[in-house]
Amino acid sequence: MKITEHLKNAKSTLFSFEILPPLKGQSLKDLLEGIEPLMEFKPPFVDVTYHREEYIYKKHPNGLLEKISTKKRPGTVGICAAIMNRFHVDAVPHLLCGGFTKEETENALIDLNFIGVDNVLALRGDAPKTEGKFVPERDGHHYASELVEQIVRMNQGKYLHEETETNFHTDFCVGVAGYPEKHFEAPSMKFDLKYLKEKVDRGAEYIVTQMFFDNQKFFDFVKKVREIGIEVPIIPGIKPITTVNQITMLPRTFYLDLPDALMDELEKCKTNAEVKEVGIEWAIEQSKELIAAGVPSLHFYTMSKADATYKIAKAVF
Numbered sequence: 603m604k605i606t607e608h609l610k611n612a613k614s615t616l617f618s619f620e621i622l623p624p625l626k627g628q629s630l631k632d633l634l635e636g637i638e639p640l641m642e643f644k645p646p647f648v649d650v651t652y653h654r655e656e657y658i659y660k661k662h663p664n665g666l667l668e669k670i671s672t673k674k675r676p677g678t679v680g681i682c683a684a685i686m687n688r689f690h691v692d693a694v695p696h697l698l699c700g701g702f703t704k705e706e707t708e709n710a711l712i713d714l715n716f717i718g719v720d721n722v723l724a725l726r727g728d729a730p731k732t733e734g735k736f737v738p739e740r741d742g743h744h745y746a747s748e749l750v751e752q753i754v755r756m757n758q759g760k761y762l763h764e765e766t767e768t769n770f771h772t773d774f775c776v777g778v779a780g781y782p783e784k785h786f787e788a789p790s791m792k793f794d795l796k797y798l799k800e801k802v803d804r805g806a807e808y809i810v811t812q813m814f815f816d817n818q819k820f821f822d823f824v825k826k827v828r829e830i831g832i833e834v835p836i837i838p839g840i841k842p843i844t845t846v847n848q849i850t851m852l853p854r855t856f857y858l859d860l861p862d863a864l865m866d867e868l869e870k871c872k873t874n875a876e877v878k879e880v881g882i883e884w885a886i887e888q889s890k891e892l893i894a895a896g897v898p899s900l901h902f903y904t905m906s907k908a909d910a911t912y913k914i915a916k917a918v919f
């Protein structure tokens with residue numbers, strides 16, 4: 603079922619979450635067993651991230667270094683199939699511009715359609731970790747809005763090189779990303795929102811936000827989004843801080859601020875366990891306020907570790 607239908611049918615705020623494919627060589631069994639407790643909160647959908655290739659350098663006996671492209675977390679499509687099969691919930695694969703030609707995108711969408719996926723989150727993706735800036739494939743998309751357009755065209759039976767006249771066509775519901783603290787490359791919020799609108803104008807039907815720790819930033823963002831005429835549902839992304847390392851890693855990686863009140867509490871913590879307790883408490887308070895404000899779903903970034911999300915969901919749903 604489409605995310606938009608789930609949201610329309612809901613009588614109160616829904617619970618949803620995101621997982622990462624396991625590192626290559628690790629089993630899917632552990633991941634599925636790990637998220638099983640979250641099914642208690644009846645998530646209508648589970649997002650599965652996509653991880654593009656990274657470059658590693660392999661040293662040869664003669665001392666020369668070989669640059670090798672490898673994917674450390676492959677398997678997004680397979681995990682979606684496994685989740686739908688095991689838990690009977692919708693799986694939402696993330697689909698990137700980065701690393702895909704348009705033809706590869708088309709084929710990936712055909713696979714997704716054949717396994718019964720109804721929704722995709724269309725994203726540009728970042729540059730590979732060792733590269734400075736995002737560069738599309740030779741025949742790939744530069745921005746998520748172009749990917750949205752390709753998916754919408756497929757929904758109309760318009761493939762890259764063929765137009766079908768049959769009754770069969772895909773019917774994906776497309777979500778896109780939004781940034782309450784602005785995307786890091788955008789020179790201003792106004793600029794970023796202009797292109798968020800372009801994604802919606804080209805057919806995106808809902809927005810999931812980057813994680814944030816200050817609800818006021820989310821409320822301000824929603825207000826600005828509505829002011830420029832975007833009417834689609836906006837789903838807030840929530841991430842509990844669970845380790846000492848994340849206190850600096852999350853702002854650095856996702857270009858966001860931790861509020862002073864949260865930092866005051868985190869600075870008192872000496873261990874991961876203490877940080878986790880503070881992180882969970884903060885996320886519970888954030889969640890309660892967001893639910894009271896009537897958000898359509900609370901979307902948790904679990905990073906495939908379900909216990910913190912479980913505690914938050916238990917406290918608020």
Ligand code: FAD
Binds near residue numbers: 788
């Ligand atoms: P876009 O919407 O294309 O925007 C990218 C930048 O370009 C923005 O600064 C925007 O303002 C600007 N822009 C857009 N259109 C134009 C234009 N026409 N002209 C000039 N500038 C323009 N990454 C992954 O690799 N895998 C994932 O699974 C993943 N999941 C995510 C889930 C969510 C909910 C979010 C919020 C992010 C996720 N990301 C993921 C990260 C995302 O790929 C990066 O943030 C990426 O840098 C931007 O993606 P986007 O789709 O927002 O890009």
